Amino acid sequence: GQSLEQPSEVTAVEGAIVQINCTYQTSGFYGLSWYQQHDGGAPTFLSYNALDGLEETGRFSSFLSRSDSYGYLLLQELQMKDSASYFCAVSLNTGGFKTIFGAGTRLFVKA
């Protein structure tokens, strides 16, 4: 089957750096992406990695190691508004493309 593992909860202080890890076991892996969701809101796309390495987008960076089936999301200079749930998601090519999501990591940013 397909599975993704990420921590359920992370707490950090404003201005700090936090890393959210994701490991996956899938077949037909195509790429790893990250989404942010605030309470009551819709998930919004943050980043996508198809190849190994680091992708940087402002305060957020995402990393992928295909050989280790592992990736992470790095959030720098944390702000209170970053308090949200963060989902890693894998795009799969199983005849057609689809994206499946992990259970999410709830990030609490404290003052």
Place this chain on the structure above:
Amino acid sequence: NAGVMQNPRHLVRRRGQEARLRCSPMKGHSHVYWYRQLPEEGLKFMVYLQKENIIDESGMPKERFSAEFPKEGPSILRIQQVVRGDSAAYFCASSQDSGANVLTFGAGSRLTVL
């Protein structure tokens, strides 16, 4: 660009009734995905559709649930004879190409079954 439009935003049904949830993808997007989310949980894949075709429905319950994306009009997720366990947020997402690399989500439809 209006983004992904879902309606209704909130829907209340009694057990045994039918629920119909609608989704209009972003302009220029021809790939639609439906997900279900229970409180404090992740997004569970249900179905992937292109115009007039179901590409992957491996996440859809075999009974009572159906989805379509007609040539004209929005995609519809239909739940017949709803039960309490169907209460959830149902999110629709669309993408421009078939790689599903970047999904744009609608605001969701929150179904409550009494």
